[in-house]
Amino acid sequence: MGIQKHFKAFHDTIKLGRKDDAYASAREKDDSIKEAIKKTFDESGYPVVDDFIQGSLAVHTGIKSRDTDFDIDRAIVIDSADAPENPIEPKRKIKDVLEKRGFTNVRIKKPCVTADYKALDLHIDFPVYKRSGTDYKLAVGKAGSSDENKEWADADPKRLEAWINDDSSYLGSKRDKHDQFRRLVRYVKRWRDHQFSEDVARKIYSIGLTVMIKDCFSPSFDQDGKPCDATALSQTLTNILSRGYFIQQMEEGRYRVKVALPVNPWRDIFDGSSVNTGTQLFNKLSRLRKKVDQALAENDEIKQCRILNEVFGDEFQVPDQKNESKTRKAAFATAGCVGTSQGA
Template sequence: MSNLQKQFEKFHANIRLSDKDEKAKLQDKRELLIKDLRRGLKRDAEENSTPRLVFEHFNQGSYAMHTGTKPYNNDYDIDVGLIFDNTQDDFDSPVDLKKKIRNALNANFRKIKIRRPCVTVTYYKDGEPDYHVDLAVYVKIDDEEHFEIAMGKEHSSEENQEWQESDPKGLINKINNRLTGDERAQFKRVIRYLKRWRDKQFNNGGAPISIALTCAAYHWFQPASFDGELNDLRALYNLVDSMIDNFGFPSARLSVELPVIPGGDLLDKMTDKQMEVFNEKLEALKDALFDAKNETSDVDACKALEKLFGDEFPVPDEDTEKQSAVAPVVVTGTSA
């Protein structure tokens, strides 16, 4: 029976964002963008003789939840929340505020798109996307803790725009405080494994979004051990098994509830066909994890998992495994 904990931990080291290098680089880029936005909003207020828009910002998404992975396509993603010192009554519409942000940031070296949940700023290098920043835009409701997020695309009709009550900081706290100590570390590792599996297996669209995978783990993850040591293979297997068990009947859909306001199913945008493919791929992952758990050869087990997770999943050297399988000869006594 294979344990593979060392291989899973090496895999995790290969896919996680490193604290010193990549995270610092992304933080620098975020701070530069925030400075540009403050300058742009100040400039526009002076030019139009209007009140200057003031905001505070915070990290959100995988960066804040410590579940980030290196981008599979080299396009780094930074999620930032902007909380404006305003209420919705200060703007004509949710998209009105987003346009003010877009106009304040307009520059030749970046592309800005107003999407329904955020304003996306994409930076290019050698003609290819290098990284992008998703700016989620919030206004206050009645105090410092309750916010509304501006929802709507640039050309959305009035009925397709809304101020939606949101609790982004509450979500971050729930994910980060789901467990403690080594069990929390395993929880975060398993989320990263699921994300990389998604990246590898869904090449043609239809993939479940990252926050849905994170919240699925929030709802159904349970720490797992073997011989007194945490065992990521078992923990991932148990989570995938629980996700499959939660597919509905007869609709055969998985519903993952957002655990803070406004709630709702994070997978409701997936079509029935996409959900069917998702279910099939989860079943294949479950089978591969089961086989790996019961495989006598670590090499064969890891080769099977490499097909699902990509070449970042390490495969032990066959010669090393053969040598470790040979028991040492111990000579006792004396010759006659």
């Protein structure tokens, strides 16, 4: 297994799923708040017709937060026929519910209502949609927004989830390849959290990283069908850096990043992001690829892990050399690894 066993241990340490025991209290709080919102919306004349988890938990790419916070992204859906003209109105109702239930820092942001529940290390986002048939529109606007800055805007959360979860373009062992794709997303999200300042990391959106990796994913498995995550990551990063997401600016070595949503409204995920954000992302992705390639070229597992620990953080553990007297060589881990290009 070589370096792959260390990637597996890293993945098992950082991954988070909605059904995980560590998530139990957050899940119970989410369910309770959801019922309170439904009651309030019903009393207000626009009953909830659907609700669903979206984001990383819906597509199985969630990771444990470094600050121990649990994130919930819960969509609330009302019928278009019942929806108020003002999209801020239902968001104010959610804000009232959250404040009464002990949440702090409750804010009506442009795409959602967001709040924290410190007792459970819980951060929660509630986007509100109105739906007509299969068409969704998102309640957009902050509290106090002028008419031109608030709207029911085109959105397609279900198709976005389906696009990320789709494995139809993979040849052969589709499930194994899609599982590898999800692992790569988790690795890169943890890398972002480790390598960037908190302020910059917030602007390197998880959905942007996920779309780039999905678009550029290059699966890699050895001749026995065993995954080679390091090779897959290297090849996928090479594709990302050459795909055209990074737009060279007039000043040499400066970039903007542009990644289009793969579904309606097809907007740029990083719209409005600074040149500084794009430049940092390009340079650090380039360095990540270089470090992964450096690890692949090493012949010693401990040295490989030291290199990867540097880019991913201490959750990518370096084995104790005293307990690794029979360290396997990396050549065993990477021999026969082949990359395939059936990405999404």
